[in-house]
Every structure is written in C-alpha cells, then in structure tokens.
Amino acid sequence: MADFLLEVGLEEVPARMLAAAQAELGTRVSTLLERERLLAAGAVVTTYSTPRRLAVLVQGVAAQQADTEERLTGPAWAIAFKGGVPTPAAQAFAKKAGVGVEQLVPLATPKGEYCSATVARPGRAAAQILLEQLPKELAALNWPKPMYWRPGKPERFVRPVKWLVALLDESIVPVEFAGVTAANVSRGHRVLHGAAPVVLGSPTGYREALLAARVMVDVEARRHTIRKALDRVCRTVPNARWREDVALVDTVCHLTEWPSVVLGSFEPRYLALPEEVLVTVMRDHQKYFAVEDAGHTLLPHFLTVLNTETDERGESTIRTGNERVLRARFNDAQFFWDFDQKIPMVERVALLEKVTFHKDLGNYAQKTGRTAAIADRLATLAARRGVAVDQAALALAVRLSKVDLTTELVKEFTELQGIVGGLYLRHADGSSTGRLAAEAIYWQYLPASMSDPAPPTAEAQLLGLADRVGTIVDMFALGLAPSGSRDPYALRRAANAVIKILAHSGLPLGLGEILQAAQTDAQGVTAVHGFLVERLSYYLRETIQLPADVVSAVLAAESESVADAQARAEALAQVRGTEDLAAIAAAWKRSKNILRQAAEKQLALADEVTREHLLEAAEQDLWQAVETLLPIAERFRAERNYGGALEAIATLRVPVDRFFEECMVLVEDAALRGNRLRLLDRIVHELGRIADFSELSPAAESATAAVASSGAAGGATA
Amino acid sequence: MASSAIQSPAALYPLTFQELLFRLQSFWAERGCVLQQPFDMEMGAGTMSPETFLRVLGPKPVRIAYAQPSRRPADGRYGENPNRLYKHTQFQVILKPPPADVQELYLRSLEAIGIDLAEHDLKFEEDNWEWPVGGAWGVGWQVMLDGLEVTQFTYFQQCGGMDLDPISGEITYGLERIAAFLQGVDSIYDIVWARDPETGAVVTYGDMRLEEELQLSVYSFEAAEVDKLWEHLRLYEAECSALLGSFQDASKLAGAHAKQHERLLNEETAKPAQELDLRRFPVLGAYELCLKCSHLFNLLDARGAISVTERVAVMARIRALVVGVARAYAAQGAATMQGAARETRS
Missing domain, CATH: 1.10.3210 (Hypothetical protein af1432)
Structure with a gap:
C-alpha cells in the first residue's frame, strides 16, 4: 500500500473559511480514492491547514486498481451462430468486445439464449487516476467568496494558487491546476523560513518537514500550542487568567502558521470605560484576548497571538506596536464616551x-x-x-x-x-x-x-x-x-x-x-x-429540528401561541413513527376527503350524531369510542399534556379502521349519510385541535421518523 | 533592498514622512510603475482617482503608482485626535494584471521602507473591499503589522458593475499610519515630515497640516451651507446626467454607423464621422462631475444633513452616475480599439 499527499499552496485564505475547506478537501480526496477502488480498508486520512495551505495525507492507497472482468451481452445466440457457424452479427460483437469469435459463449437469460463475451479490464495506476481526477476535485471546492486572478478567468478559487504538492510515496504526481504543476516542493513560514524550497521526501514526512520549516500544519497541535502559550504568558501577571473565547482561539489558529503569544498592557485609567467597550475593541477589532482576575474583573493587560517567533528585541517591538494601536483605539472610545456624556440621554x-x-x-x-x-x-x-x-x-x-x-x-x-x-x-x-x-x-x-x-x-x-x-x-x-x-x-x-x-x-x-x-x-x-x-x-x-410534516400538522390546527405550538409539535414528533398514529393519519385523510366530497356535492351533515341512525356495529363502536375519548382528550389538552392526549387519540385506531372497512359514508340514505358525516366531522375537528393529522406524510414516514429519533437521541446525550 | 535616490540624512533617524513617499515611489518605479501625481480634485480614497477607477477597466495592462490625499469630512477631528484626519494620504499602486509574485513584491516594499520583518508580526487578514457607489468590489486583505492595519491589498473583481478581465491588484498604503509606526510616535501630528539635512531642524506633520485639519473640520461640521451643498450636488448631478445621456445617443449613432461602415468598407475607406465624435466625447469630464457629487455627499453627511434612509437614495443617485461613466468609458475604449483595428485592416 502506498501513501498519498496533496498540498495546495495559496495566498492567505480567510480564517473563517479554512476549517470547512480543509474538511471538504479531505472528503473529496478520500471519496475519489474510494470511488476508484484505490482506498485500502483501514486507510487513514489526515487533513491539515494553515492560512497558506490545505493538505490531505492518505495512508493506505492502492498503487493500482485491481483487475476486473466485465461480461458483455450481444445478439441472440440463434442469430449469432447459424449451425455452429458465426454470422456477421457474431463477428461484429466479438470485434466490438475485443475478443476472438471463438471466445463467445451462450448465456441463458429470461428472454432466451444470448451471445456473451467476458472482457478483462486491467486496473489503472493510482497515479494516472489522481492526475486526471484531482484537478476536477480542486476546481469543485466550495468557497463562500471566490475570485478570479488569471487573465481569461480560467478558474475561480478563494485566493491565487501558488504551488501544489502531490506525492504518491516518493513519486511526484504532476497534477495541474490553476496553471500550477504539482511537484515535491512546499514552502515554509514566510519570514522564519523564507523563500528556500521545502523538498518533501515522502508523504508521511510532511508534518515533520514543515515543522522544520517553521510551519505547524496540524491545526489541533496549533490550537494546543496557542492555548498553552496563552496560559504560560498570562502566568507572568499575578492572579491573572485570559478570558476564555473559543471562537477567538479558532480565529487566531487559522491566522497563524507558527503561533506565539505576547502580553501587552494598557493604562489602568481605561478600565473606567465599560467592559463591553474594552472587550469589543480588543476582541473584534484587534483579535486580542482580554485578561481578568479570579473574579472576572478586567485587568489592564491583553494577549495577542503572533504569526511568528522572535527574540526579546522583536517581542518588545511587537508589544510596543500593539500597545500603541490599542491605546489609540481606547483613546477614541474614551473620547466618544466623554463626548457623549455631554448630552444627557433624555435630551437626545x-x-x-x-x-x-x-x-x-x-x-x-x-x-x-x-x-x-x-x-x-x-x-x-x-x-x-x-x-x-x-x-x-x-x-x-x-x-x-x-x-x-x-x-x-x-x-x-x-x-x-x-x-x-x-x-x-x-x-x-x-x-x-x-x-x-x-x-x-x-x-x-x-x-x-x-x-x-x-x-x-x-x-x-x-x-x-x-x-x-x-x-x-x-x-x-x-x-x-x-x-x-x-x-x-x-x-x-x-x-x-x-x-x-x-x-x-x-x-x-x-x-x-x-x-x-x-x-x-x-x-x-x-x-x-x-x-x-x-x-x-x-x-x-430549523431551530427545534422537528419534522416538516409534524410542524404543518400542528400549525394547521392552531398557531396562536408559539410555546403551545412547540409543545404540541414535540409531543407529536415523539409518536409520529408509530403504527397507531400512521393509521390515525390515514383515517384523517380519508375523513377529510369524504367531507370535502360531501361539501362539493352539497350533501348535508346531520346537526348531531344520533344513536338511532347508527346502524352498523362498527359505527356504533366508533361513536362509543369517540364519546368516551372526547372528554379525556380535551382534559389532557387543557392540561397541555399533549403526549397523553395523543396516546388517547391513538386508541381510536381500531374502531376507526373497522368503521372504514365496514361502513360506506356517502350512501343514498340521507339520514344515515348525514349522521356518518357528522361523526367524521366531530372526530376531525374536535380531536384535531392538537394537530391536523391528515398533514402527516405517509411517504416520508420512515425517513423522517429516523431523523426525529436520531435527533431525540442526540438531544438525550447532549 | 531597493536603492533610493534620496537617503535619510542620518541612518540613526527613521524615515521622514517625505522620505517614506520617496522610498515607495522609487521602489515601485523600479518595478515598472509609472509615477503619477495626485489627482487634482477632492476624493475620499485613492481608488476613486480615475487613475484607478477607470484604468482598471478594459484589457490594457497598467502599472501605475501615486500618492492621493484623501478627504473624509466626517473623519475630521479639528486636529484634536491623534489618529484621525479630515485628510490623509494614501499611496496607491495598481498592477494590471497583478504579477504572480505581487505579495512578495509588497513584502519587499516594506523592507524598502526599513521594516525588518524578522522583528515584527505580519498577518494578511481577510478584508474585502467594496465601493457600492462605484459598483466596484474586490477580495483581499488588510495587512496587519504588529496589530496595525498598514495596507489594504485588493484583487479588483468588478468595477462599474462590470466583471474585470484581466483583474487588477491594488495596494493601498496608509502613509500617516506607516510613518507614525516607523517613527514610533503616538500622534500623527508628531510625525517628522522633513528634516533639514544641514541643520537637522525638523518640520512636523502638525506644522504642515494642523491648521488645515482645524479649519476644514470647522467648515465640514459647522460652516458649510447645507442648502448650497444640496444645490451644488443637484447641479453637478444634472450636468453629469445630461452628458451621459448624450453619450448614449452618440454611441447608438456610432454603432449604427459602424455597421454601415463595415458594409461600405470595400467601396470607400473614409473614417466615420460619428466614431470620431465618440472618441472625443468627454467621459473623463463626466467622471470629474461624479467626484464632485461624491465629495458633496460626504460634506452633507458630515453636516448631519443626510438621514440614514435618504443616504440610501442619494447614494443610488450617485451610483447611477458613476456606474454610467464606467460603462461609457468601457464602451468608448472598446469603440476606439475597434476603430484602430479597422484602420489597420483598411
């Protein structure tokens, strides 16, 4: 098994886009290898990124696809061979398949016996496939704000591509993309390493070779380094800690290839400004970490994450520079704060x-x-x-x-x-x-x-x-x-x-x-x-992640109270996959159809369901069930125990199914028909106050049920 | 490092404001840029100079560099704020198409002005430039040096609502900020503008510009007559609008004539009269009227005379003019090139 490394060298990629691009490139490369039967079982795919590069290392790539055989089917055997002699049809088929006519064999199919040829397909080399396919995968990478840079606009990418590395073990795969041909040469840190080429001997040596060129390609390692450095540098101030900010750690991680941390200070007088203002300036405008004491009170310090490592003199220069910028910004904020106080709120x-x-x-x-x-x-x-x-x-x-x-x-x-x-x-x-x-x-x-x-x-x-x-x-x-x-x-x-x-x-x-x-x-x-x-x-x-048909069903019934709609939808989502509820949904649809037809034909409903017009046992049972159920369901509903109410409604499944099996609703007899219509109408309206069950979609039943249940499981573990 | 025509009087001193400009000018001149003087009209940014806004249009390669005093009336602070100015200086470099090593060139320009990158923290952070009024945008970075934004680096993608091909690389240095950084001063007004090589006497930025900052802040915030500003805006807008209208008529005529000309090419070789008209049409004059409008808008804004929503409407009016000019300029350029091509053929 071979190893494969792909590195795309770029001008600085926006920090906010790096994580997604890194993951997407990894998926694209491994999917490509899998599709081409080049990904070994147990292969390990590792992805890397820095502002200037995206990389994927795959350990476990077949150098060659396995050979395969393909069976081709040609003309009917009786047409191909007349008395054992090959006809022009057989000759043509053999030629097309690239085999001798004597290699054709009969194949029994349900339609009769046909001519068949088995053709060997030799596997292709991984290098060849990668050479052909990788440019397409690179071009397909999804960027939120891509750009053109070359005349004629041959490609769009997040920033200009500067170099490519594609190594299959020690061999270069000369992939071409955006006018660049892949080699085995990467680049190191702009300043700490300079322009000297970083020649890569093998894919697995990538991480180490780049470390030597002062680039930490492993994002997690970089994040860890930053956190440790923030801790370490912060300890130089007694009782100080840096204010945790996961998003900011992430941002600076994607802004650096070789991070280090410098502590800066500002005049304590600025602490008189509201913390919100100070933190906004430091975090949003300067990407600095705020420093606080054990009681979360801000201290007059900040931490900045550098994309370099320098000596004491350099650190002092950098500290002074950052402090000057922050002072200017705080000065502005102070000026605005004082200026604004001159006009009281009420006068404004x-x-x-x-x-x-x-x-x-x-x-x-x-x-x-x-x-x-x-x-x-x-x-x-x-x-x-x-x-x-x-x-x-x-x-x-x-x-x-x-x-x-x-x-x-x-x-x-x-x-x-x-x-x-x-x-x-x-x-x-x-x-x-x-x-x-x-x-x-x-x-x-x-x-x-x-x-x-x-x-x-x-x-x-x-x-x-x-x-x-x-x-x-x-x-x-x-x-x-x-x-x-x-x-x-x-x-x-x-x-x-x-x-x-x-x-x-x-x-x-x-x-x-x-x-x-x-x-x-x-x-x-x-x-x-x-x-x-x-x-x-x-x-x-989208936010509560409830299935679309559950939401439609619930809102079709009632949408005045947001909290109540949510409670009903959550209860319905719980039982939505059950057989009972599927049957109820079907019965609701059927009932609504019948009621619609009746309305179209202007068939009257009885004013009330009357016992003497309930002929069949099935409808008597259903009415009995409904009469028992209505107050129970209504009580649950009033208590907002929607789970209980739905459970109660689900018990209607057996009588309602039997009703539809045994009773016609739209019969000739107007009294009988009117009575049955009223019965359905009461079910649909009075038991439909939680949800219009007819909105539940039977087709998506199993699929959305699975999503809902996995969502619920996720919620339980969170 | 690029050699510079004018050396610092003593290596001990960091670059003066004017030496900074000299160094950048020589650096880019040595890399094939034509040096242009600042455009002689009020504008908010170097990008709005026709040297950038119009030259990025069309296929013709461009390498140009110039300093552009940039006026932002609302940023005026009566000379009292150490970091903010009514008028600051941008040094603008346009490279069409951008060379493949444009970022490296830029880093070398920082070295040329005395920045040792080994002792600083440099980051290219995403910052996508946009000028909605010009229908222009690009992607790029703000270049952060020890936490200070020293440069805006942009790959222009669209201008006047039109896709650019080839695109341009634009490098905009903030000269005051860089000078304050190099000289380690906290106030822009303390920047040494020039140092007498013989006596060592210095002239500061404050000496040169403080009064201007004060008086133009007073003018922008207090004295400018709002009604007059609106009137000026309307007048310039109307004139520009009329010019664009007649350009459209002229180009329609020229288009019709060019077709006719193609048909007649074998019979007679006379140059079509309307095409000549199109070539001398004062599109550049119309653009100057746009610049007037834009500056008047900024003044009105500083006077607090434009509400949030009016703002949108007035900007849309100016946008119509600016985008109209950009389209006319592109059309004029294309027509001129076609004319030249026809001449070569006939």
Whole structure:
C-alpha cells in the first residue's frame, strides 16, 4: 500500500473559511480514492491547514486498481451462430468486445439464449487516476467568496494558487491546476523560513518537514500550542487568567502558521470605560484576548497571538506596536464616551427627529412613538395575565431605546448599539425604574441570531417584541414584505426574533394578539400573520429540528401561541413513527376527503350524531369510542399534556379502521349519510385541535421518523 | 533592498514622512510603475482617482503608482485626535494584471521602507473591499503589522458593475499610519515630515497640516451651507446626467454607423464621422462631475444633513452616475480599439 499527499499552496485564505475547506478537501480526496477502488480498508486520512495551505495525507492507497472482468451481452445466440457457424452479427460483437469469435459463449437469460463475451479490464495506476481526477476535485471546492486572478478567468478559487504538492510515496504526481504543476516542493513560514524550497521526501514526512520549516500544519497541535502559550504568558501577571473565547482561539489558529503569544498592557485609567467597550475593541477589532482576575474583573493587560517567533528585541517591538494601536483605539472610545456624556440621554430624544427611520415611515422619534403604544398594550395584556412588568420602566426604555443612535460611540462601534444606550442610562439614572429601563435597552437586540438567547427581563422582551413587530407591520403596509432572497430590511430576522422571544420568555401573548396591539388593518393582519406563522414554522423545523410534516400538522390546527405550538409539535414528533398514529393519519385523510366530497356535492351533515341512525356495529363502536375519548382528550389538552392526549387519540385506531372497512359514508340514505358525516366531522375537528393529522406524510414516514429519533437521541446525550 | 535616490540624512533617524513617499515611489518605479501625481480634485480614497477607477477597466495592462490625499469630512477631528484626519494620504499602486509574485513584491516594499520583518508580526487578514457607489468590489486583505492595519491589498473583481478581465491588484498604503509606526510616535501630528539635512531642524506633520485639519473640520461640521451643498450636488448631478445621456445617443449613432461602415468598407475607406465624435466625447469630464457629487455627499453627511434612509437614495443617485461613466468609458475604449483595428485592416 502506498501513501498519498496533496498540498495546495495559496495566498492567505480567510480564517473563517479554512476549517470547512480543509474538511471538504479531505472528503473529496478520500471519496475519489474510494470511488476508484484505490482506498485500502483501514486507510487513514489526515487533513491539515494553515492560512497558506490545505493538505490531505492518505495512508493506505492502492498503487493500482485491481483487475476486473466485465461480461458483455450481444445478439441472440440463434442469430449469432447459424449451425455452429458465426454470422456477421457474431463477428461484429466479438470485434466490438475485443475478443476472438471463438471466445463467445451462450448465456441463458429470461428472454432466451444470448451471445456473451467476458472482457478483462486491467486496473489503472493510482497515479494516472489522481492526475486526471484531482484537478476536477480542486476546481469543485466550495468557497463562500471566490475570485478570479488569471487573465481569461480560467478558474475561480478563494485566493491565487501558488504551488501544489502531490506525492504518491516518493513519486511526484504532476497534477495541474490553476496553471500550477504539482511537484515535491512546499514552502515554509514566510519570514522564519523564507523563500528556500521545502523538498518533501515522502508523504508521511510532511508534518515533520514543515515543522522544520517553521510551519505547524496540524491545526489541533496549533490550537494546543496557542492555548498553552496563552496560559504560560498570562502566568507572568499575578492572579491573572485570559478570558476564555473559543471562537477567538479558532480565529487566531487559522491566522497563524507558527503561533506565539505576547502580553501587552494598557493604562489602568481605561478600565473606567465599560467592559463591553474594552472587550469589543480588543476582541473584534484587534483579535486580542482580554485578561481578568479570579473574579472576572478586567485587568489592564491583553494577549495577542503572533504569526511568528522572535527574540526579546522583536517581542518588545511587537508589544510596543500593539500597545500603541490599542491605546489609540481606547483613546477614541474614551473620547466618544466623554463626548457623549455631554448630552444627557433624555435630551437626545429630540435629536431622534433628525434620524430617519425610513423615508415613508418618518424619523426615529416617530418610530419610538409607535413602539411605545404597542409596548404599552402588550404590557397591559401581559400584566393582566399575571406577568410582573414595570410599565413605567418599560415606557422609559422605549422612549430612550434608540437614542444611542445619536452617540459617537455607536457611530464608531455599531455592534454596541443598544448596549451603549443601556450603559449610558445606567450611568445617568440610578433609580430602580432607571435601572430596569437601562437593562431593557441593553438587551433589546437579543436575539440577534437563532443561537442567541432571548432577553432576560420582561421589559426587554416586551421592548424587543414591540419594536420588531412595529417595524414588520409598518414595512408590510408599505409593500416591503420580503420576497425570495430579497429582504432588505431583514424582516425575516426580526420575525425570527419575535418567535424566539415568545418561545423562550413564556410571555402569554398570542401572535394574533400581538398584531392587534400593533393595530394593523384587517388586510395587514392577514399578511403579517401568515408571515409570522411561516417564521414559526421555520423556527420549529430549523431551530427545534422537528419534522416538516409534524410542524404543518400542528400549525394547521392552531398557531396562536408559539410555546403551545412547540409543545404540541414535540409531543407529536415523539409518536409520529408509530403504527397507531400512521393509521390515525390515514383515517384523517380519508375523513377529510369524504367531507370535502360531501361539501362539493352539497350533501348535508346531520346537526348531531344520533344513536338511532347508527346502524352498523362498527359505527356504533366508533361513536362509543369517540364519546368516551372526547372528554379525556380535551382534559389532557387543557392540561397541555399533549403526549397523553395523543396516546388517547391513538386508541381510536381500531374502531376507526373497522368503521372504514365496514361502513360506506356517502350512501343514498340521507339520514344515515348525514349522521356518518357528522361523526367524521366531530372526530376531525374536535380531536384535531392538537394537530391536523391528515398533514402527516405517509411517504416520508420512515425517513423522517429516523431523523426525529436520531435527533431525540442526540438531544438525550447532549 | 531597493536603492533610493534620496537617503535619510542620518541612518540613526527613521524615515521622514517625505522620505517614506520617496522610498515607495522609487521602489515601485523600479518595478515598472509609472509615477503619477495626485489627482487634482477632492476624493475620499485613492481608488476613486480615475487613475484607478477607470484604468482598471478594459484589457490594457497598467502599472501605475501615486500618492492621493484623501478627504473624509466626517473623519475630521479639528486636529484634536491623534489618529484621525479630515485628510490623509494614501499611496496607491495598481498592477494590471497583478504579477504572480505581487505579495512578495509588497513584502519587499516594506523592507524598502526599513521594516525588518524578522522583528515584527505580519498577518494578511481577510478584508474585502467594496465601493457600492462605484459598483466596484474586490477580495483581499488588510495587512496587519504588529496589530496595525498598514495596507489594504485588493484583487479588483468588478468595477462599474462590470466583471474585470484581466483583474487588477491594488495596494493601498496608509502613509500617516506607516510613518507614525516607523517613527514610533503616538500622534500623527508628531510625525517628522522633513528634516533639514544641514541643520537637522525638523518640520512636523502638525506644522504642515494642523491648521488645515482645524479649519476644514470647522467648515465640514459647522460652516458649510447645507442648502448650497444640496444645490451644488443637484447641479453637478444634472450636468453629469445630461452628458451621459448624450453619450448614449452618440454611441447608438456610432454603432449604427459602424455597421454601415463595415458594409461600405470595400467601396470607400473614409473614417466615420460619428466614431470620431465618440472618441472625443468627454467621459473623463463626466467622471470629474461624479467626484464632485461624491465629495458633496460626504460634506452633507458630515453636516448631519443626510438621514440614514435618504443616504440610501442619494447614494443610488450617485451610483447611477458613476456606474454610467464606467460603462461609457468601457464602451468608448472598446469603440476606439475597434476603430484602430479597422484602420489597420483598411
């Protein structure tokens, strides 16, 4: 068995793209080898990456495909040989197959005896196959933002390709891609190793050879090195630790080939600035790690991960340089912070009149005015239902919610919108109302994505809901509803946040009620309601990972309460794969079909199901079962014990199946027919309040059931 | 290291601001770049100079380098902020098509200005440049030197909404930042601009520019008359728009005439009159009007006269002009080349 190494040398690849590209290249190479029967059993595939390279090492590659035989079938035997003599048909077939006519043998098939030839297919060399196939695999790599660089635009790739290494054991496979021919020469660290070629003797020597050229190709090793170095350097400050930041470790790992860490410091006076501002500057703008004490209080230090290793003089230069940059940024932040304090939050309300929200929707003062009305109605409703809301704090929060748009700090650090408003108010107003309002302002933009939590306080939740629902309703009224990929005002994201807040907060507010609070006209309500229900469906499918048909079934029954819809969907997903439920789904479909046909033919339903019109034993039994079941199911439903309710409904399977086997519904006799129709109607409507079971798809049954159960298993282990 | 025409008066001193410019100019001139003077109009970035924005269009190879004073009225700080300026200086290099070793060349240019890479931390971090108003974007990096962004490195992909082929490599050095870095000063105003070789007396950046920063900040934030700015914007916009309109008419005519010309080629060889008109059409004049509009927009923005949404609408208006000019420039270039090709044939 041979080893194979592929390395693609590149100009610096964006850090955010490296991990996915590394994995994809590994999959592409191993899939190619497998498809071509070149991957040995037990082969080991290892992938590497640095900003300047992607690499795959496969240990266990067959040098040659195994020979195979192929049996070709030709003309009917009787046509190929007349009295044992080959006809032109036999000659032609033998020629096409590349064998002598005497090698043709008869083959019995269901259609009779046919001419057959066995052809040997010699296996091809791995080197040849790789040479042919790898360029296609490289070209097919998926990049979020690819570029052209060569005249004539022959290929698109993330950044220009600088070199290729393709080694099958010691032999070069001269793969060509993007105008580069593969050899056995890699490159080392730009500065620490320089331009000298790194000649690779064998695939398995790759990691070591690159280490010698001051490149750590193993990502995990690099991550480990960075963590250890952060620990080590941080220990030089007493009682200090670096603030854990998995995403930042990942980023700097993908920005370095030979990482080391330097500790820098800043003037303690900057610690008077809010931690949020300091950390945003360090993390988002400079990719520095914050340093804190055991009580998580920031210390006036930072850690920066270098893509080099240098002597003390170099370290001192680098430290000074980084400190100067940070000082300048903190200086700016300090300036903006002080400058902003000159105009109190309350006075800034007037400034909002100069900040346009939308040309047809007026300025932000008007916008917050509308938000205030919505928030007030929602708060009243929630308070009536027992939610503790400080309505004065909420009103203050709404009034000041957008004033930080007028601050220099937010103009500079837009990602701190809301947070800055909250901080300024907390700074200015120490009253309990002020504190609550400050928190509401601070958290109002949560969740920014589906992985974020909902805001922690009722006032923040209500502010977030009122602001977003107001925007959605206003934009819809202007005909700016999202369509396809066009969603310039990010209304989908706003609606996703509305759903998530409702799902997580436990606020007892229904979607319809919220829209009513936003006071849309009737037409607007329908469109926005549909939009919100669609986002609810998206949330249940994509975030909670429930099967699509379960979600449709549940939302077809009822979609007012987000939390309730989620509870029903989760219960239904649990039992959705069972035979009983499949039978119930089938019965529901059948019932709905019959009811539709009846409606089309304008056949009347009986006002009530009456016993004397129940002729057959099957329908009597079914009615008996339904009458027993209705109060039980209703009680479970009222208790929100949807699992119990569904279990109860599932018991209907036997009588309902028997009913459909033994009874015709659309019979001539109007009284009999009307009675049976009413029976089906009551089942479908009164037992269908949890879900419209007819929406469950029988075809996808087993497949989605498997997904659901593996999802559940995953949830259990997490 | 590239030799430089003008040496530092004493090796002890880091490069002055003007020496930094000399070094970069000689470095790139030695690598085949034509040195151009700054474009003599107000603009927000070196990219907007026609030397970049228009020359990246079309197939003709380009190597050009120039310093461009770049005005960003909203960034003015009355000369009080040590890191921010109303007007800063970009050194811009355009390489079309980019040579295969363009990154290496860039690193050598850093060495040429006295940066020993062994003693610094250098990273190429993803930063994709975009100028929506120009329908222009590219992919590339911000080059980070000890945590400081010293250069924007871009592979232009589109300009005026048109795909580029060949593409251009663009290197934009932030001269003030680099000078402050080299000289180890915390304030831009403390940068040594020039040092008298005989007396050693220095002239600082502050000596040269502080008043300008103060006064132009006052103008941009306080004194500029908003109504007048809007009026100027409308006037320039209207003129540019009218020019583009007549260019379209002229090019339609020229197109029709060129077809006719092809048919008549065997009978007569006279040059079509409309084609001549197209070639002398003042597309470059129209672009200068775009630059006026863009700067007026920035002033209005600094005056706080443009709301968030108006912003989108006004930008769309200017975008229509800028993209229109880019298309006209490309069409004019193509027509001129066709004309030249016909001349060679006939």
